Amino acid sequence: MSDMNSSTGPSSDSDYLLLAIETSCDETSVALVRNGREVLSNIISSQIETHKKFGGVVPEIASRKHVESITIIIEQALREAGVSLPDIDAVAVTQGPGLIGALLVGVVAAKSLSLALDVPLIGTHHIAGHIYANHLVGDIIYPAIALVVSGGHTEIVLLEEEGKFRIIGRTRDDAVGEAYDKVARALHFPYPGGPYVDKLAQEATEEVVLPRAWLEPDSYDFSFSGLKSAVLSEINRSRMKGESPDFSALARGFQQSVIDVVTTKAIRAAKEFGVRQMLLCGGVAANRGLRDRLSSLCEEAGLPLLIPTNKLCTDNAAMIAAAADLKYRRGQFSSLDLKAEPILSLEDWSV
Amino acid sequence: MQRNQEDDSLMRMVREASTEKDTIAFAEELAKLVKPGTVLALDGDLGAGKTRFAQAFAAAIGVQGIVNSPTYTIIKEYEGAKLPFYHMDIYRLSLEEADELGLDEYFYGEGVTLIEWASLIEPILPSERLHIHLETTGSESRKITCQPIGREYELWCRQLQVQAVKEEGPTA
Numbered sequence: 070m071s072d073m074n075s076s077t078g079p080s081s082d083s084d085y086l087l088l089a090i091e092t093s094c095d096e097t098s099v100a101l102v103r104n105g106r107e108v109l110s111n112i113i114s115s116q117i118e119t120h121k122k123f124g125g126v127v128p129e130i131a132s133r134k135h136v137e138s139i140t141i142i143i144e145q146a147l148r149e150a151g152v153s154l155p156d157i158d159a160v161a162v163t164q165g166p167g168l169i170g171a172l173l174v175g176v177v178a179a180k181s182l183s184l185a186l187d188v189p190l191i192g193t194h195h196i197a198g199h200i201y202a203n204h205l206v207g208d209i210i211y212p213a214i215a216l217v218v219s220g221g222h223t224e225i226v227l228l229e230e231e232g233k234f235r236i237i238g239r240t241r242d243d244a245v246g247e248a249y250d251k252v253a254r255a256l257h258f259p260y261p262g263g264p265y266v267d268k269l270a271q272e273a274t275e276e277v278v279l280p281r282a283w284l285e286p287d288s289y290d291f292s293f294s295g296l297k298s299a300v301l302s303e304i305n306r307s308r309m310k311g312e313s314p315d316f317s318a319l320a321r322g323f324q325q326s327v328i329d330v331v332t333t334k335a336i337r338a339a340k341e342f343g344v345r346q347m348l349l350c351g352g353v354a355a356n357r358g359l360r361d362r363l364s365s366l367c368e369e370a371g372l373p374l375l376i377p378t379n380k381l382c383t384d385n386a387a388m389i390a391a392a393a394d395l396k397y398r399r400g401q402f403s404s405l406d407l408k409a410e411p412i413l414s415l416e417d418w419s420v
Numbered sequence: 421m422q423r424n425q426e427d428d429s430l431m432r433m434v435r436e437a438s439t440e441k442d443t444i445a446f447a448e449e450l451a452k453l454v455k456p457g458t459v460l461a462l463d464g465d466l467g468a469g470k471t472r473f474a475q476a477f478a479a480a481i482g483v484q485g486i487v488n489s490p491t492y493t494i495i496k497e498y499e500g501a502k503l504p505f506y507h508m509d510i511y512r513l514s515l516e517e518a519d520e521l522g523l524d525e526y527f528y529g530e531g532v533t534l535i536e537w538a539s540l541i542e543p544i545l546p547s548e549r550l551h552i553h554l555e556t557t558g559s560e561s562r563k564i565t566c567q568p569i570g571r572e573y574e575l576w577c578r579q580l581q582v583q584a585v586k587e588e589g590p591t592a
Contacts, residue, residue, distance in 0.1 A: 094492070094493060094494075132520075132521075132522075133520055134520075166493070167493065168493055168494055168495060168521075169495070169497075170521060170522060219492075220492035221492035221493045239486060239488075240486075240488050240489075241486055241488060242471055242472075242475075242488050242489055243471075243488070243489045243491070244488070244489065244492060246492060247489050247491045247492050250491070251466055251491070254466055255466055255467075260511075260512055261512070290486075294471065294472070294489075297466070297467055298467045301466060301467040302467075302559070411495070411496070411497045412496075412497055412498070
């Protein structure tokens, strides 16, 4: 059984294979990635057909749901990659940040595999994963700025060199994804309604111009709570006048405000720190309006932009393998007493 | 005890906050009373300032750095000066899902729990808790209604000098 690292696999001697597990919040995901960049499989619980078979409902927040799916998804990931457990050279897992009960399931599974296969364990930071999803689609040139926009996170991260993270801006209240979902609620879309707002904004012909929260002149932080309130008060104002609010114009106004602030700050950071590349990542990177605006601003600034594919933008395990690869190549492994950490510093996780 | 009679007889206390500062001041006063196992059940419409209230409360119990919205991650944990702070938003959960999360570990844990949209999971809240309802009455003004459940929380409300209101009859 301890015949690990043997030449039974299809790989050559210099090749290595990482198995990665991500269970930080709603998704159970397992991926097999060769040499840190080549995704052999990347199974995400909510995206597979057999989902209903084991009673998974979205969101899979409860630990029990992760427990039910994890072994099935590990097996499916191995099968799809055409590899078997002894081929694995290291096991990576999201250590945090996230929901403790959900994280624990992944951590326990990863430790068990690491112990049973006698291969290194690599505790990985969820946001490092989002950022390094970009490494699965292209080469990262340093220094780089990463704009992380997801349901739970909105951050501007400076990467002065590979694997060195410095957070220069973060949201003080709602993450972009949350702001979208909350505005969607106000516009009577079902939760999570972010994508509906994006679509409505794209189709809108009118725009209700809403305020921009720039905060202090030199700040890279964000605040979207006031914008949410502005949308709500616009709705109230129309109702008081006996009119029905123009939801599409509001969606457009909201989207324009968010995109304006987020992209302007990212570009300003890029200029201040003289970076050579912009990285967009996180679930909201799928937002059309945001992608388009950032693309054109980067083009104007002569700044190459990387954006992962939509599947790699949402929570997934391949991105965890991509980040864990930083540590794998440096031989920086975790011990088996690794703990799931609901709060985990990205900067401290740097190589 | 009287709180077990009928719902209408529950003690309710109201404080009018005319500015955001007043709301923050209330959060700060409240922060002086908390201890391990305190449960604050916070409600109010979208935009009423639940997260803002939580931020002021967290700062007052000594949480350093940014406290942002827990809507997506459901629970965020912080270290206060003396107590951990568990900040929850259960809006996107069903009662069943919330039940499966094992929230009791937080409720009866070492820290203070503040739950946004708490009324959605009322059946699984601890038997003693302080309900706080924020209502928008103007751009910055809020009506803060406290409903203590349990003797200790009733005492708190008296200490907080929130104004007790008699439940009104079925007037229009």
